[in-house]
Amino acid sequence: MRTDDLILSLSEDARPVRRLPPPGRRALGWFALAVPAVAVIALAMGLRADLGLRMAEPAFVIQLTACGVTAFCAAVAGLALTIPGTSKLWALLPVPTMLVWLGGFGRQCVLEWLAPDSGELLSGPHLHCLPDIAVITAIPTAVLLLMLRRGACFEPRLPVMLGGLAAAALAHGGLSLAHPEDAGLLVLIFQFIAIGALALVVGSRLNTVPKLR
Amino acid sequence: MDIAAETPFEALSGLIGIKGSAAVTSGEQREPGAVWGALMAAAQDGDGAAYGRLLAEITPMLRRAIGRRWGGADCEDIVQEVLISLHRVRHTYDPGRPFMPWLMAIAQFRVADAARKSARRTVHERPEWSFEFGLPDVAADEPDEPQGDPQLLRRAIANLPEGQRRAVQLLKLEECSLKEAAAETGMSVGALKVAVHRGLKALRAAMKKTER
CATH class of the missing domain: 1.10.1740.10 (RNA polymerase sigma factor, region 2, helix turn helix motif)
Structure with missing residues (x-):
C-alpha cells in the first residue's frame, strides 16, 4: 500500500476517541474500585481479634499507610508508562514508600529473632494463607491489568510489574487487617511469581500496537 | 536507534x-x-x-x-x-x-x-540456506576424521574386550541411551562410560595401526 493511500484511509477512519485521563486520575479510579473490594474481602474473612491493639502501634499504622501509598504510586507509575514518551524514571515513584513497607518486614524479623517465642515471619511461610492471598489480590490485579491494556503498552513488562506491585501492596494492607499472622512476605512471593510469569508470558501480548500487514 | x-x-x-x-x-x-x-x-x-x-x-x-x-x-x-x-x-x-x-x-x-x-x-x-543454494544437509555430520575401511573397523570392534565391545555396540552403533545400555548389560552408568571411552580409544589406536 502506498503511504498516501494509507493516510487517506486512516483519516477517513478518524472516529472520535475517548482521551485517556491523566495517570493520577486513573489510579484514583483504580483505588476507588480496588480498596472497597479488598476491604469487603477482608471483612468477609473476618477482622483479626487484636486489630484494635495493632492499630495503636505506630509501626503497624506506618506499614499500613506505606502499603496504601505504595499501591497508589505503583499504579500511577504503571499507568503513566503506558503513555508513549513517558520517562522510565516514573518507575521509581513507588520506591521510597516501598522501602518503608518492606522495612516493616525487616524490623519485624529482627524483633522476632531477638524474641523467638513470638515468631511469625521466621516460623516459615503460612501456606494456609495462600487461598486468601489469591482471592484478595485477584480483583485489584485484574482491574489494573485491564486499565494498563487501555494504554499503549509498547514495552508492557515494566507497567505489568508495577501493576503487580500495586495490587500486592494493597492486598497486603487488606490481609493485615484480617490475618493475625503477617502474610506480607507470602503476598509478595505470590505476586512476584504470578506477575513475573504474567509479565513474561502475557506481557508481550498486552501490546496494543498492531503489526503492519 | x-x-x-x-x-x-x-x-x-x-x-x-x-x-x-x-x-x-x-x-x-x-x-x-x-x-x-x-x-x-x-x-x-x-x-x-x-x-x-x-x-x-x-x-x-x-x-x-x-x-x-x-x-x-x-x-x-x-x-x-x-x-x-x-x-x-x-x-x-x-x-x-x-x-x-x-x-x-x-x-x-x-x-x-x-x-x-x-x-x-x-x-x-542465511542466504546459503535458501533454495537457490540448495537445502542444508543438517542431518549429516561433518566427518572430522577420514572414513576408514568398514571391514577393518568391524574386526577391530570384534577384538575389543567383552565389556568395551558391548558398550561401543550398544551406545555408539545401536544408539541406546546410557540407561537402556545399563539395563541391557547389567553394568552401571559410570562403568559404561568408562568402557565406551576406553573402547573408542582402543579402536582409534587399532585403526591407526592398520593404516600404517
Whole structure:
C-alpha cells in the first residue's frame, strides 16, 4: 500500500476517541474500585481479634499507610508508562514508600529473632494463607491489568510489574487487617511469581500496537 | 536507534530544516509540534481533515528521521507502521502535553521493532540456506576424521574386550541411551562410560595401526 493511500484511509477512519485521563486520575479510579473490594474481602474473612491493639502501634499504622501509598504510586507509575514518551524514571515513584513497607518486614524479623517465642515471619511461610492471598489480590490485579491494556503498552513488562506491585501492596494492607499472622512476605512471593510469569508470558501480548500487514 | 534520546528533538527540528514551513496556519508562525498537537487534538475529536493534514505533514519528517536511523530498503514500511500505531493509540495523546515526544516514542518503538525483526531474519534466513543454494544437509555430520575401511573397523570392534565391545555396540552403533545400555548389560552408568571411552580409544589406536 502506498503511504498516501494509507493516510487517506486512516483519516477517513478518524472516529472520535475517548482521551485517556491523566495517570493520577486513573489510579484514583483504580483505588476507588480496588480498596472497597479488598476491604469487603477482608471483612468477609473476618477482622483479626487484636486489630484494635495493632492499630495503636505506630509501626503497624506506618506499614499500613506505606502499603496504601505504595499501591497508589505503583499504579500511577504503571499507568503513566503506558503513555508513549513517558520517562522510565516514573518507575521509581513507588520506591521510597516501598522501602518503608518492606522495612516493616525487616524490623519485624529482627524483633522476632531477638524474641523467638513470638515468631511469625521466621516460623516459615503460612501456606494456609495462600487461598486468601489469591482471592484478595485477584480483583485489584485484574482491574489494573485491564486499565494498563487501555494504554499503549509498547514495552508492557515494566507497567505489568508495577501493576503487580500495586495490587500486592494493597492486598497486603487488606490481609493485615484480617490475618493475625503477617502474610506480607507470602503476598509478595505470590505476586512476584504470578506477575513475573504474567509479565513474561502475557506481557508481550498486552501490546496494543498492531503489526503492519 | 534512540530517537527519543534527542529530546526535545533538536535533531529532528534540524531535519525539518525550515521551522514550521509545513505547519504554518494562516500566517501564524508556530512550532510544528504545537500545531501538530492541535491537529492531533482535533483528530481525537473526529476531525478527519485535520487528521489527514497532520499525517501528511508528519510523514516527510518521519521518513527523514527514520531513514537516517534505519537506512534500510523497508524504511517506508516503518513509516507506515508508525502511522498505523499512531492511529491505534491516538487516544493516549494528551493535548496538554508536547506532541513530539509522544510521536517520537512511537517512532522509536517501531524502529527498534524493525531492528529486532531484521536481526531475527538475519539469523533464520542465511542466504546459503535458501533454495537457490540448495537445502542444508543438517542431518549429516561433518566427518572430522577420514572414513576408514568398514571391514577393518568391524574386526577391530570384534577384538575389543567383552565389556568395551558391548558398550561401543550398544551406545555408539545401536544408539541406546546410557540407561537402556545399563539395563541391557547389567553394568552401571559410570562403568559404561568408562568402557565406551576406553573402547573408542582402543579402536582409534587399532585403526591407526592398520593404516600404517
